[in-house]
Amino acid sequence: MFYRLAGVHHTRYEQARALWPVPADRWQVLVIALLALAAPFYLSDLYLGSYMLPWLIWSAGALALTLLMGMAGQLHFGFAAVMAIGAYSSIHLARLGIPFELTLVGAGLVSAVIGSLFGAAALRVKGLYLVMATLAMQYLVDWVIINVPAISGGAQATLRTPAVSFLFVPLESLTARYYLALAWVALSAVFFLNVKRTSFGRALVAIRDKDFAAAVIGVDPFRYKLMAFFTSSFMGGVTGAILAFCYYRAVTPEQFSFNVSIQLVAMVLVGGLGSVVGGFLGAGFVLLIPIMLTNFVAGLAASGWLAVSSNLLSHLPLMIYGALIIGFLLFEPLGLAKIYDNIRKYFLVWPFRHARS
Amino acid sequence: EDGTIKFGLLQDFTAVYTFVSGEYNQGQRDYLTLVNQEGGIDGQKFEAIVRDTGNQPQRGIEAYNRAREEGAILFDFLSTPVSRALVDSVLKDKVVMITPVHGRGDASDGETFPYIFPMMATYWSQATVLAKYLEDHGGLEGKKIALVHIDSPFGREPIPVLEDLAKDKKFEFKAFAYPSPGNEQSATWSEVRRFRPDNVLIWGAGGGQPVSVREAIRNGIPPENVLSVVWLAETDAKNVGADTMKGVKRFEAVATGKDNPILKRIQEKVIDAGLGAGEAANVGTSYYNIGVATMAVAVEAARQALQSEGAPLTGEKLKAGFEKIKDFNAEGLMPAVTITAKDHQGGGAGRVSQWNGEAWEPVSDWGAAYQDIVQKEIAHGAASFKEGK
Amino acid sequence: MEYFIELVVNGALTGLMYSLVALGFVLIYKSAGVPNLAQGAIVMIAGYAVWLLYASGLPLVVAVVVAAAVMFGLGLLTERFLLRRMVGQPIIMIVMLTLGLEIFLRGFGPGLLGAAPKSLDIGIGLAPIVVGDVFINRAYLVGGIVAILLIGASLLFFRTRLGTKLRAVSDDHISSWAVGISVERAIGISWGLAGITAVAAGTLWGSVQGVDWTLSTLLFPAIAVVILGGIDSIWGVLVGGLLVGILGSVIPGYVDAVVGGGTRDVVTSLIILVTIMIRPYGIFGREDIERI
Amino acid sequence: MPRLALSNVEVVYDKVFLAIKGVSLEVGEGDMVALLGANGAGKSTTLKTISGLLGPERGAVTRGEVSFGEADLLPLGAPDRVASGLVHVLEGRRIFGHLTPDENLVAAFRAGGSAARLNELRERVYAYFPRLKERMRSKAGYLSGGEQQMLAIGRALMTEPKLIMLDEPSLGLSPLLVQEIFAIIREINSQEGVSVLLVEQNASAALEIVHSAYLIENGHIVMNGTAEVLKQNPDVQEFYLGGTGKVNYHEVKHYRRRKRWLA
Amino acid sequence: MAAAREPVLVCENVSRWFQGVHALKHVSVSIGKGEIFGLVGPNGSGKTTLVNAITGFYPPQEGRILFEGRQISGLKPYRIAESGIARTFQNVALFRGMSVLDNILMGRHIFMRPNPLASLFYWWWAQREEIAHRRKVEEVIDLLQLESVRDEHVDVIPLGLQKRVELARALCAEPRMLVLDEPMAGMNQEEKEYMVRFILDAQEALGLTVLIIEHHMDVVTAICERVLVLNNGSRIAEGPAREAISDPQVVEAYIGKARHAA
Numbered sequence A: 001m002f003y004r005l006a007g008v009h010h011t012r013y014e015q016a017r018a019l020w021p022v023p024a025d026r027w028q029v030l031v032i033a034l035l036a037l038a039a040p041f042y043l044s045d046l047y048l049g050s051y052m053l054p055w056l057i058w059s060a061g062a063l064a065l066t067l068l069m070g071m072a073g074q075l076h077f078g079f080a081a082v083m084a085i086g087a088y089s090s091i092h093l094a095r096l097g098i099p100f101e102l103t104l105v106g107a108g109l110v111s112a113v114i115g116s117l118f119g120a121a122a123l124r125v126k127g128l129y130l131v132m133a134t135l136a137m138q139y140l141v142d143w144v145i146i147n148v149p150a151i152s153g154g155a156q157a158t159l160r161t162p163a164v165s166f167l168f169v170p171l172e173s174l175t176a177r178y179y180l181a182l183a184w185v186a187l188s189a190v191f192f193l194n195v196k197r198t199s200f201g202r203a204l205v206a207i208r209d210k211d212f213a214a215a216v217i218g219v220d221p222f223r224y225k226l227m228a229f230f231t232s233s234f235m236g237g238v239t240g241a242i243l244a245f246c247y248y249r250a251v252t253p254e255q256f257s258f259n260v261s262i263q264l265v266a267m268v269l270v271g272g273l274g275s276v277v278g279g280f281l282g283a284g285f286v287l288l289i290p291i292m293l294t295n296f297v298a299g300l301a302a303s304g305w306l307a308v309s310s311n312l313l314s315h316l317p318l319m320i321y322g323a324l325i326i327g328f329l330l331f332e333p334l335g336l337a338k339i340y341d342n343i344r345k346y347f348l349v350w351p352f353r354h355a356r357s
Numbered sequence B: 001e002d003g004t005i006k007f008g009l010l011q012d013f014t015a016v017y018t019f020v021s022g023e024y025n026q027g028q029r030d031y032l033t034l035v036n037q038e039g040g041i042d043g044q045k046f047e048a049i050v051r052d053t054g055n056q057p058q059r060g061i062e063a064y065n066r067a068r069e070e071g072a073i074l075f076d077f078l079s080t081p082v083s084r085a086l087v088d089s090v091l092k093d094k095v096v097m098i099t100p101v102h103g104r105g106d107a108s109d110g111e112t113f114p115y116i117f118p119m120m121a122t123y124w125s126q127a128t129v130l131a132k133y134l135e136d137h138g139g140l141e142g143k144k145i146a147l148v149h150i151d152s153p154f155g156r157e158p159i160p161v162l163e164d165l166a167k168d169k170k171f172e173f174k175a176f177a178y179p180s181p182g183n184e185q186s187a188t189w190s191e192v193r194r195f196r197p198d199n200v201l202i203w204g205a206g207g208g209q210p211v212s213v214r215e216a217i218r219n220g221i222p223p224e225n226v227l228s229v230v231w232l233a234e235t236d237a238k239n240v241g242a243d244t245m246k247g248v249k250r251f252e253a254v255a256t257g258k259d260n261p262i263l264k265r266i267q268e269k270v271i272d273a274g275l276g277a278g279e280a281a282n283v284g285t286s287y288y289n290i291g292v293a294t295m296a297v298a299v300e301a302a303r304q305a306l307q308s309e310g311a312p313l314t315g316e317k318l319k320a321g322f323e324k325i326k327d328f329n330a331e332g333l334m335p336a337v338t339i340t341a342k343d344h345q346g347g348g349a350g351r352v353s354q355w356n357g358e359a360w361e362p363v364s365d366w367g368a369a370y371q372d373i374v375q376k377e378i379a380h381g382a383a384s385f386k387e388g389k
Numbered sequence C: 001m002e003y004f005i006e007l008v009v010n011g012a013l014t015g016l017m018y019s020l021v022a023l024g025f026v027l028i029y030k031s032a033g034v035p036n037l038a039q040g041a042i043v044m045i046a047g048y049a050v051w052l053l054y055a056s057g058l059p060l061v062v063a064v065v066v067a068a069a070v071m072f073g074l075g076l077l078t079e080r081f082l083l084r085r086m087v088g089q090p091i092i093m094i095v096m097l098t099l100g101l102e103i104f105l106r107g108f109g110p111g112l113l114g115a116a117p118k119s120l121d122i123g124i125g126l127a128p129i130v131v132g133d134v135f136i137n138r139a140y141l142v143g144g145i146v147a148i149l150l151i152g153a154s155l156l157f158f159r160t161r162l163g164t165k166l167r168a169v170s171d172d173h174i175s176s177w178a179v180g181i182s183v184e185r186a187i188g189i190s191w192g193l194a195g196i197t198a199v200a201a202g203t204l205w206g207s208v209q210g211v212d213w214t215l216s217t218l219l220f221p222a223i224a225v226v227i228l229g230g231i232d233s234i235w236g237v238l239v240g241g242l243l244v245g246i247l248g249s250v251i252p253g254y255v256d257a258v259v260g261g262g263t264r265d266v267v268t269s270l271i272i273l274v275t276i277m278i279r280p281y282g283i284f285g286r287e288d289i290e291r292i
Numbered sequence D: 001m002p003r004l005a006l007s008n009v010e011v012v013y014d015k016v017f018l019a020i021k022g023v024s025l026e027v028g029e030g031d032m033v034a035l036l037g038a039n040g041a042g043k044s045t046t047l048k049t050i051s052g053l054l055g056p057e058r059g060a061v062t063r064g065e066v067s068f069g070e071a072d073l074l075p076l077g078a079p080d081r082v083a084s085g086l087v088h089v090l091e092g093r094r095i096f097g098h099l100t101p102d103e104n105l106v107a108a109f110r111a112g113g114s115a116a117r118l119n120e121l122r123e124r125v126y127a128y129f130p131r132l133k134e135r136m137r138s139k140a141g142y143l144s145g146g147e148q149q150m151l152a153i154g155r156a157l158m159t160e161p162k163l164i165m166l167d168e169p170s171l172g173l174s175p176l177l178v179q180e181i182f183a184i185i186r187e188i189n190s191q192e193g194v195s196v197l198l199v200e201q202n203a204s205a206a207l208e209i210v211h212s213a214y215l216i217e218n219g220h221i222v223m224n225g226t227a228e229v230l231k232q233n234p235d236v237q238e239f240y241l242g243g244t245g246k247v248n249y250h251e252v253k254h255y256r257r258r259k260r261w262l263a
Numbered sequence E: 001m002a003a004a005r006e007p008v009l010v011c012e013n014v015s016r017w018f019q020g021v022h023a024l025k026h027v028s029v030s031i032g033k034g035e036i037f038g039l040v041g042p043n044g045s046g047k048t049t050l051v052n053a054i055t056g057f058y059p060p061q062e063g064r065i066l067f068e069g070r071q072i073s074g075l076k077p078y079r080i081a082e083s084g085i086a087r088t089f090q091n092v093a094l095f096r097g098m099s100v101l102d103n104i105l106m107g108r109h110i111f112m113r114p115n116p117l118a119s120l121f122y123w124w125w126a127q128r129e130e131i132a133h134r135r136k137v138e139e140v141i142d143l144l145q146l147e148s149v150r151d152e153h154v155d156v157i158p159l160g161l162q163k164r165v166e167l168a169r170a171l172c173a174e175p176r177m178l179v180l181d182e183p184m185a186g187m188n189q190e191e192k193e194y195m196v197r198f199i200l201d202a203q204e205a206l207g208l209t210v211l212i213i214e215h216h217m218d219v220v221t222a223i224c225e226r227v228l229v230l231n232n233g234s235r236i237a238e239g240p241a242r243e244a245i246s247d248p249q250v251v252e253a254y255i256g257k258a259r260h261a262a
């Protein structure tokens, strides 16, 4: 009931273009922001470190990929490789003694440059062929990382992150690492929202929707596709660096394997292409649901509710997880964000059922 | 605390390690059940916290943190990516991580890796045991030895050791990589055949192994000349064909079969009592017995720790317990291990066994080999870990 | 020289073994317009099905035929319960659905029947066929022949009236409906047929590597084949398979020794990149028709 | 009993957007009826309701009945409706671009029909549209707009319909082709007794050939009657037929009086 | 009348093939400044192809095209757009994922400097630019009476309005030449009248040169000064509208029996 458009009047163009024109949305964002800021004070280390932290970082990764897949319409099935480039280059840069703030930018840039190479190669192709091209790139990057010990960190292929500080705060404690991740995902989200309402975002969407029409009204498709790859790879690279320094703290090739790319794509798609909410929901779903299911099924089994063989027991979460993905898509083919949106719309037109009658 | 000692057996049951983790984990749990059935140690019982990590580091991290919160003081991940992602956490949190027969070789250096216990022969030691067998049976000098391995850090692990040995023992050594997952290796073996090796070491795991054996036989390499890393088991023999695989040898760290006192007691007090953790048919298989042996060592460590430090156990006390293990051979199930603060591998002993068409038959005695070369690698790896690499 | 010939021959046969997996993918794409990322998992399920029937004592041929019938039925069920509701939805979401299906099946098969690899010995001996100094892999030879037969059958199938209807469906679901083609049935049939090819793939691959979840990873070489040949081309499956197989065998055969690592995946990746740079729709793939 | 009858149909898109409300119309056996209306009035929606193609567009019938002969159409899926004898030529042609024209025709022929019948129908389509025969082996996606429209109609005829619904068949066609197509539609109607429901913006051409027409505005049917009656209606003349005399486009007013039926 | 005008767009001997189909055969035409020029012909005669050649989408394989004396054939489409030619499409080519407003704002693209950093620092950087362009866009929305659908998603508004949005998008680019490919297809009489009005208004207000493809002969004869008639890719007639379309060749190929010919 407070969720109403009624009484919201815009008298200036700025207001009409505000990020959250509906007051209720603004409140919601504020409450979530406060909850996120206060998280270290009410969450145990287990939940902060094993749930919140990775969720935020993967959300940033999903947002970076959403920019490319959702907004610019370029399917990318090798995004983990982009993040890997960020992670590895950040560690090597930090080891060179470069301040961590610059290291992050540097890692982003390295990813962006190599990521744009992916893009440049992929410019001629669309759809599934682009999927395959990016997948091929993933294999190439993996191969280089694994086969060049100078990158991967010797025979064990493990690189530990050196101790660093961000803005004079040492990135040691979980809280410090959490806040850096939170800051990054917040920045990513704000950036994403701003892109959506500026000419840059429009140009990307234009190319996604009708590249020939975009070209004829003056958009250089080549340039904007490259910019999309560059920007999203930059975000992916920084996210990779933050993943390395704030979460894993020792990187190995498997952390950025092909499966991770698929998971990222799943985050973007299950979330629902092209929205910030979708990025968060999708990342949460893909990252946390398997974990929760594993614990849930194990809990059931421990309390004797599930008398099945241990083999089936361990595969049950996988089956439920797959079934959940299918179920959600059947229920709402446009993803979790659309479900959220439907609920929101319902309240917006409440108590009416239809927008026009 | 509440009188139970918790072990986190957080393994991969659904992805890369499915070929082993089922039986292995079953052995581990059955052994702990056996200990509990027999009254525990000093009145303390054992509890296994079992979770699937799907071989994914982030799931491993969550499972680790959760199990730690539940009080687990020993962890076994049986997954290279997950173990690697957690090495630092384990060292920092001062809890024990065991990496039997699979972990990084340099973790044998107990001073650099105080909380990590390979506690059985690492891949480096496995390679030397196999080489020693070849030296004892026909000699090495002037021979051609091929290593056919999966293209991953695990597959490449024995290369430096074998290269050193080749120099020492004057044999010709060559490594051939096949791409993972290894279900298709024909091009690699065409190359191997042209090398005309006297012996081939196959270094893979899971589905790649039977394919390797098949390809070897197809390319005219007699099964007797094929030797495998520890990962070659009954299922693989069935897969290749029990008769076809007759003659193939492998490294083993733990005896196979059920005629060991521990296995007999498990059969009697756990399986027959209906307390088994899985299919009774798996009892006594290679991987099952490795699982049993790992827990036997861990429980022995707990016994030592309780004896000298008293309950309740912590990770630190358990570590101290491990380092007191001396000449422990799990009633003959495995070679005697002696773990010290310096040597967490426990000697690196093992033996070679041969598939006789029905079962694995030992063809050498328990023992370690060329540990000087292994030590050199350990020192090298540990030094670079200390540097922070 | 013999070495080269051996690499070419075995590479070609391996490639055809991949074609066997790829064929199901193309069948579905060509008639339903969906890139089915669950095809690998379907091959795995088919492998389990054959294993289960064969291990229960049925003769191999019977086991294969029954498994084919079962997989065809499963294909129809997939359409009925999963895809029907997705008609007209964005294609990428349908792709995601197939990914969900893949995850489900990967839990389902090993979860029910045990994760340890099953052996499926279909009686193809290990002894190679030796021609000069060239050793030809007997199992792959059988696989290659089966692949060629199935590819031929598919070519004929798409010439029939039913085949034409299926191709129409992949072109436009809504206008297919509008002229009375049952899009649902067409999609069901295509999934069913893909299930049948999966039985061939699952049996043959299962016999060389054992039946376990790793059969599902065959999807990736298969997709490489498909991209190279063109996603909707049966001829592409044949030619793409041969190319991926031969190049992926010959080049590593000479290069691996030099760089000291397995280069096959890199070679395949490079082939794919180069091909789609030159021919964005694969060798035989159809171009998008864009009218302005 | 009319061939097709809609009574009080209401359609909602995307669960929230009400597109047509309370639409009722009838098409008699062998009748030729036009449905006229402005852009977005709900003409295509009405046709899709009849042919059962709302689903993929997230539309749903929330009220009303549609019957075809004896049968109630709403529970049937689109292909079953085609089998029962109605066919919809979609707006924007939507032929199968990757198939040849010939294959387009084959694809539309009912499953299980005899090869002889197929050839007979195919020859009849080629007789109506000789141009298609010339181009029967090239990719349909590259045909010109007029040829695609012919193919779309020809393809619909392959289903042996009792009622054919055409959504803006003249869209984008040259004046000559519009005449041709309308002539063929009339021929199909008179020679084969196929009922026709025609949606058309080109009202003057449509009212020349149909027997009666409905006028739809904003999702409501606002007027119906025989072609003759409608042609005489001043509003229809002004808004659909371009007034009584010739329009002088340089003089058209920006703001016109509102249509009377909306008042 | 035509001779008096200074030529703005000149096509010289333009040809285009599609895999063996000779879609345009040596077409030459010259369009004068401020003129409304019609392009008609049977379906598949190459009208759209000619327009595509002008706007750079299918560059001619032979011949050349000059705009305001500068050669534009061979330039990339977005360069041609920047040089002052805007167009609409036969099959509406709006960006379906955007609102009407965003679609029209897209028309301002060539005047904007989009980059990710500007988006990041929206409040300090991009906002001013957005709002400045917004004013311009609102003028066009006003002119074309699109206020009521401004915030709708383009794919739910009726086709007629979509065509109008496309026109608005083109006008926002402040072109000197406007190319319209069948702007009135699928419209009823009333809507056609509106559209004509908008085109005439825009042309007057902005001094545009207009090239229009249309199959509605009443419209063509009413607003076009001259027309070019194509058939099978070649010119069959050119001249003042009424004369050109009463040419017997044109009647035979295109108009058909008397009804529309007047």
Ligand SMILES: Nc1ncnc2c1ncn2[C@@H]1O[C@H](COP(=O)(O)OP(=O)(O)OP(=O)(O)O)[C@@H](O)[C@H]1O
Pocket: D013, D014, D017, D019, D037, D038, D039, D040, D041, D042, D043, D044, D045, D046, D057, D058, D059, D091, E155, E156, E157, E158, E159, E160, E186
């Ligand atoms: N898929 C859809 N989702 C939401 N609204 C829709 C959808 N399709 C159509 N509409 C809306 O429903 C109304 C009726 O549309 P319909 O296509 O039936 O009109 P029409 O009379 O055929 O117009 P046109 O002359 O443009 O073809 C329009 O306002 C349109 O915006």
Ligand SMILES: Nc1ncnc2c1ncn2[C@@H]1O[C@H](COP(=O)(O)OP(=O)(O)OP(=O)(O)O)[C@@H](O)[C@H]1O
Pocket: C290, D142, D143, D144, D145, D146, D172, E018, E019, E021, E023, E041, E042, E043, E044, E045, E046, E047, E048, E049, E050, E090
């Ligand atoms: N991309 C293309 N590939 C192949 N052929 C094409 C292509 N575009 C156009 N053609 C062919 O070129 C010829 C001219 O087409 P064009 O679209 O210019 O016709 P048009 O005069 O605009 O017709 P209409 O009035 O139907 O729009 C046609 O024969 C068409 O099939």
Ligand SMILES: [Mg+2]
Pocket: D043, D044, D045, D091, D167
């Ligand atoms: Mg319509």
Ligand SMILES: [Mg+2]
Pocket: E047, E048, E049, E090
């Ligand atoms: Mg045209």
